[in-house]
Amino acid sequence: MEQTKKPFILGLGGTTSPVSSTEVALSISLEAAAAAGAEIELFGSDRLMALPHYRSDPAGLNQTGKDLVALVRRADGVILSSPGYHGTISGLVKNAIDYVEETSSDDRIYLDGLPIGLIVTAYGWQAVGSTLAALRSIVHSLRGWPTPLGVGINASGGMFSDGVCKDPAVNDQLKLVAQQVMQRAETR
Known part of the structure; x- marks a missing residue:
């Protein structure tokens, strides 16, 4: 019996903090993908901060940048998580997304055909909505397929602590976005 390959998500x-609501929400979603049978990897705060500003010069990529590009190339699906800063995604997350440009001459260009789950945390609903729209636009421009559900979280109430989300409805949404990424990743 042939064993099927686990999807890699x-x-x-x-943010700059591994205990931020943004990274905790992403971790919860990734854990749901793992529970559904995925191999997962988190490219979070420590590695985001180790990325130099993206420039389209492969000789200018440090090892962290090369690792990120290799992970993107390997991915069967991606879950993106950004804080809403001043009505849009953070510079730290945008810089990491810019590294996808390194795949522009690959057989699978950019995020072509990949399911992309979206998570936004912000301290207010206005920033949640505009940041989620910005992420969707970026994913479309990179030829990815945003999942039907994008999780928008008004984190001003302090619902995340000790790696746990205290709001059952938000927890369910974080799991659902992972399930949607997995469903599409498994059918690719």
Whole structure:
């Protein structure tokens, strides 16, 4: 009996803190993907901060940048998670997404055909909505397939602590976005 390959789901996002609501939400979603049978990897705060500003010069990529590009190339699906800063995604997350440009001459260009789950945390609903729209637009421009559900979280109430989300409805949404990425990844 032939064993099927586990889908590889890359979690990309966070802030400068590994305990931020953005990275905790991403971790919860990735854990749901793992529970559904995925191999997962989190590219979070420590590695985001180790990325130099993206420039389209492969000689200028440090090892962290090369690792990120290799993970994107390997991914069967991606879950992106960004804080909403001043009505849009953070510079830290945008810089990491810019590294996808390194795949522009690959057989699978950019995120072509990949399911992409989206998570946004912000301290207010306005920033949640505009940041989620910005992420969707970026994913479309990179030829990815945003999942029907994008998780928008108003984190101003302090619902995340000790790696746990205290709001059952948000927890369910984080799991659902992972399930949607997995469903599409398994059918690719």
